[in-house]
Amino acid sequence: MTRVGIVDYGAGNLVSIEQALTAVGAEVSFVRQPGEIEPVDALVVPGVGAAAPAMSRLERRRLVDPLRLWIVRGRPFLGICLGLQLLFETSDEDEAEMLGVLPGRVSVLEDAPTLPHIGWNQVERVRDHSLFAGIADGADFYFVHSYAGRPTGITGEASILAETTHGRSFVSAIDRGNALGVQFHPERSAGPGLRVLGNFVRWATALAAGEGAAYSPVGAGGTSGGD
DSSP: OOEEEEEOSSOSOHHHHHHHHHHTTOEEEEEOSGGGTTTOSEEEEOOOSOHHHHHHHHHHTTOHHHHHHHHHTTOOEEEETHHHHTTSSEETTTOOBOOOSSSEEEEEOTTOSSSSEEEEEEOEESSOOGGGTTOOTTOEEEEEESEEEEEOSOOTTOEEEEEEEESEEEEEEEEETTEEEESSOGGGSHHHHHHHHHHHHHHHHHHHTTOGGGGOOOOGGGOOOOO
16 A cells, blocks of 8 residues: 655645545555655645745754655655645745745736635646546646746656646646646545545556656546546
């Protein structure tokens, strides 16, 4: 059974994500200090709120450098909502310096009809990936946010997987080899959300086992309707 560590830094809907990951077959534990990272096979960083307080909490728990090292070492990682935003370099929200795994900044949603962006919205595929296997393109997922990552210079090992429109379009899923991020909340997105989490667990299992297929996108013919 794949061991998934949920990073608990005081900024996440931990009960819902724990229950969802357990439902898709993961063995779940919480990571609150550096020594609890190494035993797991994959990390999930959830989160709500602002970037600067989140980074401050990670710093206090001495988790910033271990998270960066985890990603550099090629280990499976999923950032959810704020967890995705923290992968970027800086945030316009509070000028926070973040993990710097992805080039670019986090900025407020442009021309948004409402802020925050709350509720169901379509996730339009830009590139196929096993994270979305078995999920129809344009499926609805649940969002709660006012900011989103704006990548710059995305080439090679990093790519945009999906976009969503609320005013202007924004990145709603991204991949950097072993590190994935989604702006929506899969744990609150019913069947398609559980499918995303199940796909992540299977992808992480393959990646942790050193199987090259973990990096291979799923062809367009491999997608279908959700649950």
